[in-house]
Amino acid sequence: MIQIILGILIVLIGVFVFYKYPMKSDVKQMVLGALLVVLSIVLKRLAIMVPFLGFPSFKITLEVFPLIVAGLTLKPGYCYIVALATDGLGLILANAGGFPFFGFTLNAILQTLIPCFLKQNLVGEKWETKIDKIVYAGMSIIALAASLYVVFLNKVTISDQVFVITSSMKITIIAVVWLLIIVIFLAMYFYKKKISAKEYHQFNLVVMSVILIDLVVTFVLTPYWLDVMYGIPFFASSFLRMLKACVMIPVSIIVINTVYHIISRTLKLD
Numbered sequence: 256m257i258q259i260i261l262g263i264l265i266v267l268i269g270v271f272v273f274y275k276y277p278m279k280s281d282v283k284q285m286v287l288g289a290l291l292v293v294l295s296i297v298l299k300r301l302a303i304m305v306p307f308l309g310f311p312s313f314k315i316t317l318e319v320f321p322l323i324v325a326g327l328t329l330k331p332g333y334c335y336i337v338a339l340a341t342d343g344l345g346l347i348l349a350n351a352g353g354f355p356f357f358g359f360t361l362n363a364i365l366q367t368l369i370p371c372f373l374k375q376n377l378v379g380e381k382w383e384t385k386i387d388k389i390v391y392a393g394m395s396i397i398a399l400a401a402s403l404y405v406v407f408l409n410k411v412t413i414s415d416q417v418f419v420i421t422s423s424m425k426i427t428i429i430a431v432v433w434l435l436i437i438v439i440f441l442a443m444y445f446y447k448k449k450i451s452a453k454e455y456h457q458f459n460l461v462v463m464s465v466i467l468i469d470l471v472v473t474f475v476l477t478p479y480w481l482d483v484m485y486g487i488p489f490f491a492s493s494f495l496r497m498l499k500a501c502v503m504i505p506v507s508i509i510v511i512n513t514v515y516h517i518i519s520r521t522l523k524l525d
């Protein structure tokens with residue numbers, strides 16, 4: 256049943272995208288989109304399983320980087336196609352067998368369309384003065400929500416093993432989360448002084464895209480899909496991904512912003 260619902264949702268998203276943003280033939284967009292699909296598939300094959308509490312608990316993969324870059328550099332129609340191509344070809348090359356689970360297809364679509372829609376809509380002078388405030392407020396809310404989540408989490412079940420989350424672990428995790436937020440805030444403050452207004456706008460788009468995708472896809476949808484498919488507890492998966500995000504969010508922002516800046520300047524996409 257959930258496959259049918261997800262299939263209908265994916266089709267409806269496609270109808271909306273192609274109706275609202277009709278595609279035009281653009282060789283530059285097609286070539287760039289194809290390159291990002293190939294890069295995403297290659298990075299997916301280089302995934303690393305990271306042990307936590309003695310178990311290979313979560314996977315670190317960089318395949319989302321090209322998808323976010325696609326969202327920031329391509330038109331919505333091309334973003335939708337890139338997401339479908341990446342998910343479909345990735346399954347074929349992995350020889351996964353069986354019918355694909357549309358939940359992860361939806362993840363790929365959101366990972367391209369979220370930054371694309373942010374770029375499409377956060378334009379104009381009124382946004383130039385508000386976008387950094389939105390970033391600051393949004394990240395603070397996420398950090399607060401993450402802190403409360405950790406405070407009320409008392410145990411995690413991994414591979415049928417129950418692990419108690421001690422007070423010292425909670426304090427450490429909360430401290431790391433807020434340290435991450437402070438570092439990003441300081442980086443934004445000093446970075447703003449060294450670059451042009453256009454570059455700072457691009458940087459804010461990258462930050463918003465990474466944070467929003469982590470919030471929607473990494474912390475909510477992916478744990479839910481894993482719970483539905485494999486019975487992995489939702490809260491345990493979310494907890495582990497929160498730890499992973501403490502490392503990956505700054506890395507994602509740095510790498511994606513650098514690649515986006517190079518592509519934007521070289522191909523004159525903006």
